[in-house]
Amino acid sequence: MTKLEDTTTIIDDMATRLGKHISRPEYTNPAIVGIHTGGVWVAERLHRQLGISEPLGSLDISFYRDDFTRIGMNPVVKPSELPFSIDDRHIILVDDVLYTGRTIRAALNELFDYGRPASIMLATLIDRGGRELPIQANVVGRHVELEADEQIKLSGPDPLTLEIQKTA
Amino acid sequence: MSRDSLQIDDNGQLRHFLSISGLNRQLLNDILDTAESFTGVTEQTVKKVPLLRGKTIVNLFFEASTRTRTTFELAAKRLSADVLNINITQSSASKGETLLDTLRNLEAMHVDMFVVRHADSGAAHFIASNVAPHVSVINAGDGRHSHPTQAMLDMFTIRRVKGPDFGRLRVAIVGDIMHSRVARSQIHALNLLNTGEVRIVAPKTLIPAHAESLGTHVFHDLQEGIRDVDVIIMLRLQRERMQGALLPSEHEYFELYGLTEDKLAYSSPDVTVMHPGPINRGVEMDSEVADGPRSVILEQVTHGIAVRMAVMSMAMSPREAPVEQPHAS
Numbered sequence: 001m002t003k004l005e006d007t008t009t010i011i012d013d014m015a016t017r018l019g020k021h022i023s024r025p026e027y028t029n030p031a032i033v034g035i036h037t038g039g040v041w042v043a044e045r046l047h048r049q050l051g052i053s054e055p056l057g058s059l060d061i062s063f064y065r066d067d068f069t070r071i072g073m074n075p076v077v078k079p080s081e082l083p084f085s086i087d088d089r090h091i092i093l094v095d096d097v098l099y100t101g102r103t104i105r106a107a108l109n110e111l112f113d114y115g116r117p118a119s120i121m122l123a124t125l126i127d128r129g130g131r132e133l134p135i136q137a138n139v140v141g142r143h144v145e146l147e148a149d150e151q152i153k154l155s156g157p158d159p160l161t162l163e164i165q166k167t168a
Numbered sequence: 169m170s171r172d173s174l175q176i177d178d179n180g181q182l183r184h185f186l187s188i189s190g191l192n193r194q195l196l197n198d199i200l201d202t203a204e205s206f207t208g209v210t211e212q213t214v215k216k217v218p219l220l221r222g223k224t225i226v227n228l229f230f231e232a233s234t235r236t237r238t239t240f241e242l243a244a245k246r247l248s249a250d251v252l253n254i255n256i257t258q259s260s261a262s263k264g265e266t267l268l269d270t271l272r273n274l275e276a277m278h279v280d281m282f283v284v285r286h287a288d289s290g291a292a293h294f295i296a297s298n299v300a301p302h303v304s305v306i307n308a309g310d311g312r313h314s315h316p317t318q319a320m321l322d323m324f325t326i327r328r329v330k331g332p333d334f335g336r337l338r339v340a341i342v343g344d345i346m347h348s349r350v351a352r353s354q355i356h357a358l359n360l361l362n363t364g365e366v367r368i369v370a371p372k373t374l375i376p377a378h379a380e381s382l383g384t385h386v387f388h389d390l391q392e393g394i395r396d397v398d399v400i401i402m403l404r405l406q407r408e409r410m411q412g413a414l415l416p417s418e419h420e421y422f423e424l425y426g427l428t429e430d431k432l433a434y435s436s437p438d439v440t441v442m443h444p445g446p447i448n449r450g451v452e453m454d455s456e457v458a459d460g461p462r463s464v465i466l467e468q469v470t471h472g473i474a475v476r477m478a479v480m481s482m483a484m485s486p487r488e489a490p491v492e493q494p495h496a497s
Contacts, residue, residue: 060205063217072181072485076201079208086213113214 038096086115343403369393
């Protein structure tokens with residue numbers, strides 16, 4: 001088990017870089033949407049640091065996963081909450097770990113069932129490589145190289161800590 | 169094979185949904201939690217999730233029903249399944265085809281789930297015992313036996329209005345208990361969820377002989393029966409099931425057992441009034457009560473969709489032992 005650097009530093013970095021993206025004049029009234037569960041924790045902090053006026057949104061992508069026919073229902077599904085109109089909105093989608101890209105694929109599909117956003121940007125705390133779909137993040141907190149039998153896990157919500165674990 | 173093992177597989181997962189008895193509290197709570205998560209789908213512009221894409225669900229209705237069939241159909245469509253409505257009363261049964269032949273033919277069309285309503289008790293169990301291994305069966309009401317999705321949507325409605333602690337609740341079920349599959353399923357569900365007190369209120373002729381053994385308190389007087397209760401569930405007077413003179417007249421029934429604003433004063437001040445529908449206005453209750461602030465009758469209908477989505481998706485989860493694996497990010 002390896003402890004990684006402080007998540008506060010990583011999230012500060014992300015906020016600085018996201019701030020540059022969203023300070024463009026055409027980028028009006030953006031909204032931040034976190035993916036349950038870790039993505040919401042990171043999104044809460046970014047939402048506060050960037051001073052976004054729209055309330056924070058959250059997505060539970062369980063109903064949009066591509067592996068229902070293989071592993072079935074997730075026992076704990078939280079309702080998605082998007083307390084603003086998606087139509088013509090600039091969305092910053094936030095997740096904790098970007099790996100195969102399948103979660104992001106599911107999140108994009110779910111977002112489009114709520115409306116037609118003006119744009120979607122992806123920000124992730126960690127990019128561990130290993131993509132199975134053509135998906136990239138606009139803002140990555142840290143790139144981490146992991147062995148195939150390792151996973152990186154975010155614990156939270158307070159404090160937010162990252163750990164690398166061997167998968168059983 | 170016992171009824172319990174018919175409904176639940178070796179991993180404790182729902183395989184068919186046939187009756188509340190034989191299930192456990194954990195599973196009921198799982199259904200309620202899953203239903204809660206589906207309530208958000210109606211807020212989407214596209215009111216659909218792709219969970220059951222490519223699956224085919226057949227509503228096999230041997231008995232007429234509008235609300236139940238419609239909410240099952242909507243639930244299936246909101247899960248992106250393809251839905252076929254077959255009304256057997258006016259179909260092959262009249263040409264002499266047996267139930268098993270009908271089933272085999274539908275299975276040959278690669279159907280994944282049957283939602284069954286039938287006038288005979290045990291029909292859904294019979295079908296579940298005879299379907300192919302990959303097919304699931306949901307009971308949408310069988311004779312006087314059970315109507316488990318109605319009971320679950322009622323539990324869901326109670327939980328939403330009163331909170332998750334059923335232990336502090338007094339619930340009265342009022343009306344034609346004898347002929348009611350809904351009441352039977354509700355009593356099982358309320359007991360499994362550890363409800364503080366379950367009462368049944370009806371004239372002697374409309375109470376089944378073994379009522380006390382169901383763990384309920386029996387009342388024959390409405391005012392006594394609803395005194396200090398938190399939830400009143402009114403049942404429909406099943407005129408089409410009523411054989412022989414069990415009641416003097418509907419008018420007299422209303423006088424004694426019909427719910428009015430005046431009588432409601434005997435119950436808890438924040439009492440919630442429910443009814444599975446369709447209401448006989450002026451027989452089971454006054455319009456003033458049915459349309460009043462304590463009534464959640466239309467919420468029950470809305471909740472019926474989320475609860476049926478939950479049951480359908482849980483029963484359609486894959487059969488093999490699920491290998492615990494974290495979802496790849």
